[in-house]
Amino acid sequence: MRSICFYFQVHQPFRLKTYRFFDIGANHHYFDEYRNRYIMRRIADKCYLPMNKLLLDLIKEYGSAFKVSFSLSGTVIDQFERYAPDVLESYIKLAETGCVEFLAETYSHSLSSLKSEQEFNRQVASQVEMVTRYFKKVPTTFRNTELIYSDDIGAMVAKMGYKTMLTEGAKHIMGWKSPNYLYCNAINPNLKLLLKNFRLSDDIAFRFSQQSWNGWPLTTEKFVNWIQDIDSDQETINLFMDYETFGEHQWPETGIFEFMKALPAAVFARSNYGFYTPAELSEKLQPRAAVYVPNPISWADEERDLTAWLGNDLQDDAFNKLYDLEYLVKETADQQLQLDWKYLQTSDHFYYMCTKWFSDGDVHKYFNPFNSPYEAYINYMNILSDFIIRLKDMHPVNRVEIQDQQPPQPVSGDEKNIKTRKAAVKSAAKKSGSTGTNKTPKTAQATKTAQKPLNTASKNKSPKIARINLKDVLMMKKTDLNKLVKDIDLKTLYFAMAGADNKVKKTIITHLGKLQLKSYNKLFAENLPVSDSDVEKAQKVLVSKIKKLIS
Amino acid sequence: MFGWEFPPHITGGLGTACFGLTKGLLKNGVEVLFVVPRSYGDEDQQAVRLINASDVNIDFTNKLYQEYWKQLTYIEIGSNLIPYVGEEEFQKMTAVNTVDKTEEHSSVFSKQYTFSGKYGKNLMEEVTRYALVASTIAGSQQFDVIHAHDWLTYPAGIAAKKVSGKPLVVHMHATEFDRSGDNINQNVYDIERKGMEIADAVITVSNFTRDIVINKYGINPDKVFTVHNAVEHNTGETDLVIERNVKEKVVTFLGRITFQKGPDYFVEAAKRVLDKDKNVRFVMAGSGDMLNRMILRVAQLGISTHFHFTGFLQGAEVDKMFLLSDVYVMPSVSEPFGISPLEAMRSNVPVVISKQSGVSEVLKYALKIDFWDIDAMADAIYGLLHYDALSVMFRKYGKEEVENLKWESASSKIRDVYNKVVFKN
Numbered sequence: 001m002r003s004i005c006f007y008f009q010v011h012q013p014f015r016l017k018t019y020r021f022f023d024i025g026a027n028h029h030y031f032d033e034y035r036n037r038y039i040m041r042r043i044a045d046k047c048y049l050p051m052n053k054l055l056l057d058l059i060k061e062y063g064s065a066f067k068v069s070f071s072l073s074g075t076v077i078d079q080f081e082r083y084a085p086d087v088l089e090s091y092i093k094l095a096e097t098g099c100v101e102f103l104a105e106t107y108s109h110s111l112s113s114l115k116s117e118q119e120f121n122r123q124v125a126s127q128v129e130m131v132t133r134y135f136k137k138v139p140t141t142f143r144n145t146e147l148i149y150s151d152d153i154g155a156m157v158a159k160m161g162y163k164t165m166l167t168e169g170a171k172h173i174m175g176w177k178s179p180n181y182l183y184c185n186a187i188n189p190n191l192k193l194l195l196k197n198f199r200l201s202d203d204i205a206f207r208f209s210q211q212s213w214n215g216w217p218l219t220t221e222k223f224v225n226w227i228q229d230i231d232s233d234q235e236t237i238n239l240f241m242d243y244e245t246f247g248e249h250q251w252p253e254t255g256i257f258e259f260m261k262a263l264p265a266a267v268f269a270r271s272n273y274g275f276y277t278p279a280e281l282s283e284k285l286q287p288r289a290a291v292y293v294p295n296p297i298s299w300a301d302e303e304r305d306l307t308a309w310l311g312n313d314l315q316d317d318a319f320n321k322l323y324d325l326e327y328l329v330k331e332t333a334d335q336q337l338q339l340d341w342k343y344l345q346t347s348d349h350f351y352y353m354c355t356k357w358f359s360d361g362d363v364h365k366y367f368n369p370f371n372s373p374y375e376a377y378i379n380y381m382n383i384l385s386d387f388i389i390r391l392k393d394m395h396p397v398n399r400v401e402i403q404d405q406q407p408p409q410p411v412s413g414d415e416k417n418i419k420t421r422k423a424a425v426k427s428a429a430k431k432s433g434s435t436g437t438n439k440t441p442k443t444a445q446a447t448k449t450a451q452k453p454l455n456t457a458s459k460n461k462s463p464k465i466a467r468i469n470l471k472d473v474l475m476m477k478k479t480d481l482n483k484l485v486k487d488i489d490l491k492t493l494y495f496a497m498a499g500a501d502n503k504v505k506k507t508i509i510t511h512l513g514k515l516q517l518k519s520y521n522k523l524f525a526e527n528l529p530v531s532d533s534d535v536e537k538a539q540k541v542l543v544s545k546i547k548k549l550i551s
Numbered sequence: 552m553f554g555w556e557f558p559p560h561i562t563g564g565l566g567t568a569c570f571g572l573t574k575g576l577l578k579n580g581v582e583v584l585f586v587v588p589r590s591y592g593d594e595d596q597q598a599v600r601l602i603n604a605s606d607v608n609i610d611f612t613n614k615l616y617q618e619y620w621k622q623l624t625y626i627e628i629g630s631n632l633i634p635y636v637g638e639e640e641f642q643k644m645t646a647v648n649t650v651d652k653t654e655e656h657s658s659v660f661s662k663q664y665t666f667s668g669k670y671g672k673n674l675m676e677e678v679t680r681y682a683l684v685a686s687t688i689a690g691s692q693q694f695d696v697i698h699a700h701d702w703l704t705y706p707a708g709i710a711a712k713k714v715s716g717k718p719l720v721v722h723m724h725a726t727e728f729d730r731s732g733d734n735i736n737q738n739v740y741d742i743e744r745k746g747m748e749i750a751d752a753v754i755t756v757s758n759f760t761r762d763i764v765i766n767k768y769g770i771n772p773d774k775v776f777t778v779h780n781a782v783e784h785n786t787g788e789t790d791l792v793i794e795r796n797v798k799e800k801v802v803t804f805l806g807r808i809t810f811q812k813g814p815d816y817f818v819e820a821a822k823r824v825l826d827k828d829k830n831v832r833f834v835m836a837g838s839g840d841m842l843n844r845m846i847l848r849v850a851q852l853g854i855s856t857h858f859h860f861t862g863f864l865q866g867a868e869v870d871k872m873f874l875l876s877d878v879y880v881m882p883s884v885s886e887p888f889g890i891s892p893l894e895a896m897r898s899n900v901p902v903v904i905s906k907q908s909g910v911s912e913v914l915k916y917a918l919k920i921d922f923w924d925i926d927a928m929a930d931a932i933y934g935l936l937h938y939d940a941l942s943v944m945f946r947k948y949g950k951e952e953v954e955n956l957k958w959e960s961a962s963s964k965i966r967d968v969y970n971k972v973v974f975k976n
Contacts, residue, residue, distance in 0.1 A: 020926055020929070020930045021824075021827055021929070021930055021933040021934070021937070022823060022826065022827050022929075024827070312944065313940040313941075313943050313944040313947070314940050314941060314944060316940070317938070317939070317940030318940070355915075371919070372918070372919065374918050374931075374934070374941060375918070375931075377934070377938065377940070377941060378918075378930060378931065378933075378934030378938060378941065379930075381934065381937070381938040382930070382933075382934070385937075
């Protein structure tokens with residue numbers, strides 16, 4: 001039997017309230033309680049509740065022959081808890097039938113998979129914890145925000161232990177290939193891929209009520225004829241869509257509920273299709289081939305790329321500034337900061353900053369609280385500015401220019417390797433002469449601290465002087481560090497730290513004496529301007545000191 | 552074409568617009584005969600032939616003119632009202648009482664009448680006389696369409712139409728509602744409405760104005776066409792190099808300091824920004840009847856060390872002001888079009904404009920706020936000053952956007968309107 005695989009995305013963001021710049025530092029409530037509650041209640045009544053009931057009835061009627069799958073973002077579950085416990089209740093009922101699969105995704109429907117593997121993993125873990133808690137089953141299938149996918153993201157997902165992942169059957173990656181088979185990831189073939197049949201999915205999700213469309217009006221009869229006409233060796237029709245399609249994007253008057261109600265009967269009576277969940281399909285079918293997706297795709301717009309969320313100056317700036325804070329956020333134990341950080345990552349915030357003004361923007365405009373992408377950006381940045389102030393206050397020792405902080409490099413295992421480094425130095429030094437691969441000389445260079453001038457190694461990485469990492473202090477003994485800071489000129493230190501990365505800063509600054517720390521913080525309070533040449537000079541002084549101490 | 556002013560002798564956007572428009576029309580193969588009340592001799596005549604209404608002899612023995620004069624006398628009633636005082640006029644009025652009066656040779660029936668060509672006290676009288684001259688010109692020149700800019704020239708346009716029988720197009724650059732809010736000058740309103748009623752077509756500079764024309768003047772929508780203004784393009788790079796003497800960021804308001812331009816909202820927004828960030832300076836450039844009140848308000852709010860008044864700026868001074876600015880704000884209460892934001896963007900200055908402006912219909916790379924929403928205005932200013940990605944984006948695309956607003960294409964739309972009215976009959 002061939003299969004129809006229904007997957008519904010359920011997500012609501014925590015929309016930000018109008019947050020003026022004069023609220024910065026004064027008001028730490030970022031979210032529009034009223035609007036979020038209002039929209040949640042409206043959609044609950046128009047879509048979630050009636051549609052969940054419809055699905056539950058269908059499952060009761062057809063037993064295990066009718067199945068669907070959902071992914072619920074952590075933020076939407078948070079909102080159910082707060083504003084619509086009745087919806088959560090109805091999902092639990094659906095889960096109890098055993099005919100509904102719940103998928104894993106990021107907690108805040110975020111774009112973290114594009115930026116930080118660590119944060120990506122954390123987000124998935126907390127969403128999975130939540131889903132498991134409510135629906136009593138650990139997800140085995142993964143669905144990334146807006147079906148965003150690339151070979152690398154797939155590999156990360158496989159590493160987390162997921163067997164199956166959903167994504168878009170985008171034309172530009174599929175070419176002549178049909179999305180109606182099971183595929184696998186190009187890096188790790190253990191991860192199976194189910195691809196959205198975008199034509200049939202969008203027939204329901206977007207075109208259902210479009211009178212100018214030649215398929216209108218769409219009846220179950222017509223739909224079953226279409227899928228029956230598909231080559232008989234094609235195995236699965238993956239119908240992936242926003243759950244809000246039912247009752248919200250397509251109003252009840254369009255007949256969308258009736259269509260769904262009648263669909264199973266029509267399918268069973270007049271076709272050789274059945275309904276399956278993604279997990280079942282990944283057991284049932286054999287992957288036909290690997291799909292190569294070097295650049296991330298999504299299910300949005302004609303382009304099926306990321307340009308709805310990232311790419312213009314505003315989006316990139318906000319996105320980078322947000323993730324520059326990752327390291328600091330993880331250092332803090334403050335629960336509220338952690339939660340705000342999660343909610344601020346929600347992809348919708350970046351969607352509101354999109355300047356494409358495309359046609360399917362209409363779907364989102366309906367929910368977009370801002371009049372223009374610029375307002376969305378300014379509002380977001382006001383909030384982020386306040387968030388940064390709060391973070392700063394949490395880190396009295398780290399009173400550094402957070403804005404200029406270097407984003408933590410997820411790939412470099414430097415920190416982890418510190419302990420094993422010394423052992424590695426010898427072998428690496430040996431190897432570097434002969435093998436000449438890219439990796440070994442770098443490690444060798446970075447670790448051969450005593451002999452080589454420090455900054456040349458890091459200079460190779462980034463040409464900008466201000467970015468020199470004084471990483472070697474991380475390997476220094478406590479006593480050496482105490483010696484290093486003992487009679488250091490604080491102004492020099494201040495300049496040197498302006499270009500150093502955060503770990504280095506912390507290491508050095510925690511070793512400062514009380515009086516030193518006081519005057520150091522004073523320098524910060526004065527907000528002394530720092531030029532690149534200042535940084536370079538100061539770091540040279542520091543580096544020569546370090547050199548002496550180590551040798 | 553009947554205008555009231557022509558560069559370089561301008562008091563507002565009208566002269567600039569007329570100049571760009573006539574040049575654009577020329578490129579579209581339309582020949583323009585431009586009539587101004589008074590020419591100084593140094594006007595740029597590369598695109599048009601300028602006719603100085605002051606040089607035209609009127610033969611009042613002609614019956615037709617006498618008849619027309621009779622019809623028009625009623626306009627003179629209440630001519631003491633000053634509906635629109637130009638900056639130049641204002642300055643002179645506040646300084647010494649001036650030369651700037653129409654030189655009346657003897658009476659209305661003198662053969663030559665020297666117009667002051669300014670918006671001033673005897674405006675109504677001048678408007679009427681201008682109409683008289685117009686009918687003379689209409690009788691002696693060859694043309695296909697009459698095009699009259701703003702109410703001052705409508706009587707002239709009407710007169711010319713009567714004499715020549717040619718179709719009349721009136722161009723609404725501003726309505727009385729824009730100038731005076733709801734306390735309109737009934738005479739002006741009547742002239743505007745009559746002009747539009749008699750006209751074969753009405754051109755409005757924005758849909759914003761078109762709505763006013765249809766809703767408040769009751770003009771048949773079928774003959775009202777929107778043609779957005781454009782902006783004159785700098786030929787060659789500006790060689791102005793400005794040394795900035797202040798290290799603070801500069802936020803600028805530039806325009807007549809009158810009710811219509813919303814200067815008071817700018818002052819209030821400045822206060823809000825300065826409460827949070829002292830590293831900003833606000834500049835209000837221009838003059839007008841609300842200037843003193845603004846100075847007083849700035850003093851009241853205690854922000855005078857960061858809020859500066861420049862007085863009326865012209866020509867190179869304006870360019871200089873833009874070069875010094877980091878943000879340009881146009882908080883107009885009611886702005887039919889508003890060309891100054893385009894000039895700012897052309898100088899790479901990001902702009903905040905009110906939604907109650909025609910220019911907001913054509914711009915994408917601008918922040919749009921309601922003129923009364925001081926918080927939003929302050930927030931927009933603060934955002935542009937502090938979040939670089941926004942100003943970077945505006946600078947990157949704004950200039951290009953403005954450069955795509957060409958008078959040539961605006962004029963081609965006007966030519967289409969001409970064709971409609973000429974070939975209708």
